[in-house]
Amino acid sequence: MKFALKFVAATVAIVCATSAMAQKGETVKMVRIDPLTGLLGPVGVSQLKGYQFFAEKFSGAGNPAGVKFEVTGIDNKLSPTESLNALKAAIDQGARYIIQGNGSSVALALTDAVTKYNERNPGKEVIYLNDAAVDPDLTNSKCSYWHFRFDADTSMKMEAMSSFMETQKDIKNVYILGQNYSHGVQVAKYAKETLARKRPDIKIVGEDLHPLAQVRDFAPYIAKIKASGADTVITGNWGSDLSLLIKAANENGYTGKFFTYYAGVTGTPTALGTNGAGRVYQVAYNHYNMGGQMDKWMKEFHDKYKDDFYTGATIRIFQTLGAAMAKAKSTDPVKVAAALEGIKVNSFNGEVEMRKADHQLQQPLYITVWQKADKKYPYSPEGTGMTLAPVMEYANYVSSTPTSCQMKRPS
Template sequence: MKTTHRLIAAAALAACSMGAYAQKGETVKIAWIDPLSGLMAPVGSNQLKSFQFFAEKFSKTNPAGVKFEVIGIDNKLSPAESLNALKAAMDQGVRYITQGNSSGIAGALVDAVNKHNARNPGKEVIFLNHSAVDPDLTNAKCSYWHFRFDADTSMKIEAMTSFMADKKDIQKVYLFNQNYSHGHQVAKFAKENLARKRPDVQIVGEDLHPLAQVRDFSPYIAKIKASGADTVITGNWGSDLALLVKAANEGGYNGKFYTYYTGVTGTPTALGQNGAGRVYQIAYGHYNMGGQMDKWAAEFQKRFNDDFYTHSVIRIYESLGAAMAKAKSTDPVKVAAALEGLTFNTFNGEVQMRKTDHQLQQPLYMTVWQKADKKFPYSPEKTGMTLAPVKDIPAYVASTPTSCQMKRPG
């Protein structure tokens, strides 16, 4: 079976061995490298459909006049498999890659892309990061070839704790995260921000658990209950959040959850009708954005019987189209230069790809899990519930400083 999968991936890549320097009307290939197997496969499958769905949309409307095509490669949530996928893509002429599920994998890909580009002038690759939020990727490990379209953890925790600062019912917090770079950073920034904004709040417990390996979180829920925590902060995603909230429901934990990824595949179903008013999400978008976003969400749901939530996909296509039009080229060297400092309008207003570190500057939203209603009607996974916005955080408030010392070509 593994051999078959490799042959299929190789065949797909062989079909896309055109040069990267397409002109108007030609096709720009993007290699999507994320999980399609294991516990996180439902998230990866949803995101691959999202990339392919919007490739169709933006192939018709982008100002560069190019066509986008996405090639999905299963990395099995493994850095080694991801590096193999990157090499296979580059060997076949693909010059744009995207990944986002696991900041650890993102870090490995950044290092590999940097080395490849230094050694292979004329065959440079751009890494479009859709969801990996470790701040180091745009600070100590920043790269000219890496562009992040999600908000990093320092930005999300800044916005989250600003919201929490006024909630006097929050007194005892438990930090619960996955044991890799992303989870470590969530805990680190949560402690720093709470100490600055709410020094009266106690951190009563902290746990790091293996990524995508735990199937029963009930022992952890028992520890959280025993700690007396009234609030849990977690950066968990995919099955690690869905199974956590399922265990909380079954274990009778009635505290609040402050999360990044409540709206992601599996978690709405795990919550069901539970958690109303107690589960919050900080993100750069939500299910009830209005306007064109609502139309796209409805079309996506109808076509795939699934929910669209990785809004960074849209910004990737918007910025690529704008940068390629500005550069009058799809050469990654020229497109990277055009992406730096690029300001463009998107589904929630004007955003900017900060030149200093290639971190998109954008507004964030705090939402709460509640019953869907006429004002906020979209119901993920047909639960009858939704994530309703309770606070908008402008880009200038969510923005955080960077220590990036960018090394630019030439």
């Protein structure tokens, strides 16, 4: 009997040990749900290439858990409804890690759907990894245990942007222009709040929202901006909406400054050309001239795809997932979610932390300006001969903003 009990105990120990290391060599299926067609399709296609490129880099020995990452994409046409259908298809395909970023309206729909799905399907949970949807509500009033954001939210970016604008004494009159959905609304809200606090002398001389990814000629908006006397424009526009806005500004002789979130995204560098030199700024958690390993990766990515890599959240997702899976000794989303809370990893620009309170990554932010590429800042996107050169860096604690999230954690 004693021998039998010892045998059973030993067997259990072996099984447990094997289970603990079961993630090594395991394939982790990930599906990115984002636009792959339409006006904003080029952005999604470029980002999907980035995921597949870095999935290879961070697989196996590239992560402490030893797992293999596999990423596929589903076109959601930037539609929340299409995204919910894509979510179901991804789960049916066996994916338990969902990635999305382009469009906060989509992100809000996915957050709600993933939360409800996990409540109804214990043992089959999925995690939602957000790489670019920056509506602050996602980590405040709409926060979810199953949602983790790797970009900096709108309030964080505006905190950094307004801190820089505070020092630019030539800024007197600001026009706010944005896309008519949650992101555009939030950019306007936080721009007005932070400038009133830091530069109350600045006047908001105009404000407009336009349809998302529908406007093909921004000349009428540029005419309104010029008529307002604005010397500076703040915009959260991205993709074709920013490219066409800048194109219209150049064609119609607007010479004021632009403070943007996404000047480095596909298509916009070409639209900027040389006309935006010294007057187009971007706030972001990375830029084209980070140096070190990032420079090597970007060169390799460009050589392989003839495209520019700019979504650094991709790298951080693989880094933190690998670390969390090693910590959890599992790829089970329930265990990995718990391990992700509060996790710290050393990334391409120092240590970043996934804040436990709201699942918002705490990270440095940079202000960069569009200028001619040179020896110090040599990377030139889209063959423009120009680049985004850093002019200011804000540490994690500077860009961090408080959260009102009341996280409901599974029992």
